[in-house]
Amino acid sequence: MNVAALKYKLREKETAVYSCLCIGIIYTLFTWSLANSILCIILSAYWLFVSKKTFSFSAARSRLIILFISVYILAVIGMAYTSNVTEGLFRLQQKLGLIMFPIIFGTTSIIDFEFLKKVSTHFIVGLALTCSMGLGYYFFMAVISKGSSMATNHDLVIFEDTQPYTVGLYCLTGIILIVYNKQVKQVLRKNLQYFLITLFSTVVFLISVRLIVACWMLIALIFILDHIKSVFYRIVAGIIIICIVFVAVATIPALNRQWKELSARGNENVIILDQDASLGKSWGGKAIRLAIWSCSKDILQNNWLVGVGTGDVQDNLQLAYEKRKFYFASRYNRYNAHNQYLQLWIANGIASTLLLMGCLIIPLFLLYRKNRLKSPYTFFLVFSALIFFTESIFDTNKGIIWYSLFNSIFAFTYLYKSIPDLKIK
Numbered sequence: 001m002n003v004a005a006l007k008y009k010l011r012e013k014e015t016a017v018y019s020c021l022c023i024g025i026i027y028t029l030f031t032w033s034l035a036n037s038i039l040c041i042i043l044s045a046y047w048l049f050v051s052k053k054t055f056s057f058s059a060a061r062s063r064l065i066i067l068f069i070s071v072y073i074l075a076v077i078g079m080a081y082t083s084n085v086t087e088g089l090f091r092l093q094q095k096l097g098l099i100m101f102p103i104i105f106g107t108t109s110i111i112d113f114e115f116l117k118k119v120s121t122h123f124i125v126g127l128a129l130t131c132s133m134g135l136g137y138y139f140f141m142a143v144i145s146k147g148s149s150m151a152t153n154h155d156l157v158i159f160e161d162t163q164p165y166t167v168g169l170y171c172l173t174g175i176i177l178i179v180y181n182k183q184v185k186q187v188l189r190k191n192l193q194y195f196l197i198t199l200f201s202t203v204v205f206l207i208s209v210r211l212i213v214a215c216w217m218l219i220a221l222i223f224i225l226d227h228i229k230s231v232f233y234r235i236v237a238g239i240i241i242i243c244i245v246f247v248a249v250a251t252i253p254a255l256n257r258q259w260k261e262l263s264a265r266g267n268e269n270v271i272i273l274d275q276d277a278s279l280g281k282s283w284g285g286k287a288i289r290l291a292i293w294s295c296s297k298d299i300l301q302n303n304w305l306v307g308v309g310t311g312d313v314q315d316n317l318q319l320a321y322e323k324r325k326f327y328f329a330s331r332y333n334r335y336n337a338h339n340q341y342l343q344l345w346i347a348n349g350i351a352s353t354l355l356l357m358g359c360l361i362i363p364l365f366l367l368y369r370k371n372r373l374k375s376p377y378t379f380f381l382v383f384s385a386l387i388f389f390t391e392s393i394f395d396t397n398k399g400i401i402w403y404s405l406f407n408s409i410f411a412f413t414y415l416y417k418s419i420p421d422l423k424i425k
Contacts, residue, residue: 014050014051014052014108014110015110015115017046017050018043018046018051018108018110018115019115019118019119021039021042021043021046022043022115022118022119022405023118023119023122024039025039025040025043025401025405026119026122026123026126026405027122027126029126029170029398029401029402029405030126030127030129030130030159030162030170031130031159032159033160033161033397033398036397036398036401037397040096040097040100040401043100043104044100044104047103047104047107047108051104051108052108052109053107053108054107054108054109055106055107060416061106061412061415061416062106064102064106064362064363064411064412064415065102065103065106065107067355067358067359067362068098068102068106068359068407068408068411069098069099069102069103070355071098071344071352071355071356071359072092072095072096072098072099073099074348074349074351074352074355075091075092075095075310075347075348075352076092076310077348078306078307078309078310078311078347078348079092079309079310079311081306081309082308082309082310082311082312083309083311083312083315084309084311084312084315085311086311087311087312087314087315088309088310088311088312089311090311091310091311091347092310094394094395094397094400095394095400097400097401097403097404097405098394098400098404100404101404101405101407101408101409102404102407102408102411104408105408105409105412106408106412111409111412111413111417112413112417113183113413113417113419113420114183115409115413116181116183116409116410116413117181117183117184117186117187119409120177120181120183120184121184121187121188123173123174123177124174124177124178124184124188124196127170127171127173127174127200128174128196128199128200130158130159130167130170131167131171131199131200131202131203132199133158134155134156134157134158134167134203135156135199135202135203135206137155137156137158138155138156138206141155152254153206153207153208153209153254156203156206156207157207161396161397161398162398163391163396163398163399164207164208164209165207165209165211165212165387165390165391165393166393166396166398166399166402167203167207168203168204168207168209168212169212169383169387169393169399169402170402171200171201171203171204171212172200172204172212172215172216172219172379172383173376173380173383173402173406174196174200175197175200175201175216175219176219176376176379176380177376178193178196178197179197179219179223180374180375180376180379181375181376182419183420201216204216205248205252205255206252208252208254208255208258210255210258210259210262211386211387211389211390212387213245213248213255214386215382215383215386215387217241217245218382219379220241221238221241224237224238224241226374257284258284258285258286261284261285261286261287262286269283269284269286269287270287270290271283271287271288271290271291271326271328273291273294273295273324273325273326274324274325275325276325276327277325278291278325278326278327278328278329279327279328283328285390288328288329288335288338289338289339289390291324291326291329292317292321292329292335292337292338292339293337293338293339293342294324295317295320295321295323295324295326295329296317296320296337296339296342296346298320298323298324299316299317299320299346300342300345300346303316303346303349304345304349304350305349305350306348306349307344307345307346307347307348307349307352308346308347309347309348310347310348312347313336313337313343313346313347314334314336316346317329317335317336317337317346318330318334321335336392336395337392338390338391338392339388339389339390339391339392340356340387340388340389340391340392340393340394341353341356341357341388341389342392343392343394343395344356344394356388359407360381360384360385363377363381363411363415364378364381366415367414367415370414370415372414372415372419375410375414376410377410377411377413377414377415380406380407380410381407384403384407
């Protein structure tokens with residue numbers, strides 16, 4: 001069989017190949033990072049050498065592709081004035097998903113609601129298995145340590161290169177797919193839907209990330225407004241949600257600590273910069289982030305327009321920490337900006353941050369124009385916009401894959417495909 005014939009046969013199976021590769025990427029997203037990267041490379045190679053592609057600058061979806069990949073293009077341009085070339089090349093390789101998935105799914109015809117159903121269903125299955133294993137290990141650690149207070153949110157994260165907040169984002173994604181995707185509701189029975197929502201919600205609270213819990217509350221409150229017509233029952237349901245949160249804060253040690261830190265007044269939970277005051281104490285996330293953001297602002301004073309370069313962000317942050325005598329960060333840790341908007345601004349200038357905001361705001365506007373705001377994509381964009389304030393998720397492979405894969409699939413489905421008329425039993 002010659003190359004042309006092989007290419008023809010592979011092209012005939014285009015939808016099946018894309019489905020299998022994307023499902024593999026979904027499962028390895030939870031587990032094995034190396035396999036995830038290999039599958040992403042195979043997907044890109046299939047698109048490049050086999051798949052049929054269409055692109056026109058006049059088409060609306062093509063302009064959306066350009067918007068989505070623009071953040072990566074600025075990172076490439078940032079290599080021209082970076083000093084740490086090795087780090088810069090690593091960051092470009094790490095962020096390949098930002099350009100790969102929008103181009104692949106935006107220039108092929110395989111994206112539709114049936115494809116979304118397959119990917120969503122396998123994502124929920126993989127997430128359920130991951131959460132079940134994480135909860136099992138968490139409670140095992142609680143038992144052998146003779147008290148749940150000894151089990152931490154990191155015990156729920158059993159696979160490498162995964163952070164608690166990424167697990168929380170996965171759980172939020174699973175919940176919105178179950179609640180707001182009609183195709184997924186067709187696949188899952190009611191009792192199974194309730195079980196999975198309870199499972200994912202339990203993990204959300206146990207990982208104890210404040211912003212993730214706040215996003216969970218947002219889903220719950222919007223669900224109440226959408227599905228409960230009686231004002232009395234809305235109030236009852238709202239009180240139940242608030243009680244659940246209060247009980248979780250009171251009984252889960254990590255959430256309790258975070259609440260106390262958030263509500264604390266005075267300077268006892270504030271890292272005072274410009275003096276050696278950061279060592280010798282265990283700091284909470286709020287205190288560390290405020291100090292990091294203050295040092296990040298120092299860098300931007302002289303580099304706000306084009307940034308310091310794609311590979312020089314961490315080096316400049318370490319210097320800023322040392323200069324402000326934030327020794328806890330400069331000598332014993334390597335904290336990124338813990339804010340995706342700031343991280344991109346420091347690296348590639350104000351334009352990079354504005355483009356990222358455009359990647360969130362413009363799809364929301366298009367969803368509004370198409371009367372499709374009640375979709376998983378709306379929640380996904382809101383969660384992304386919020387988590388970008390406290391985490392630099394583009395500095396983690398699994399964060400990038402989660403964002404770029406689902407953003408691309410959601411965008412080119414909900415914005416450019418007709419929603420099938422389904423009756424949910």
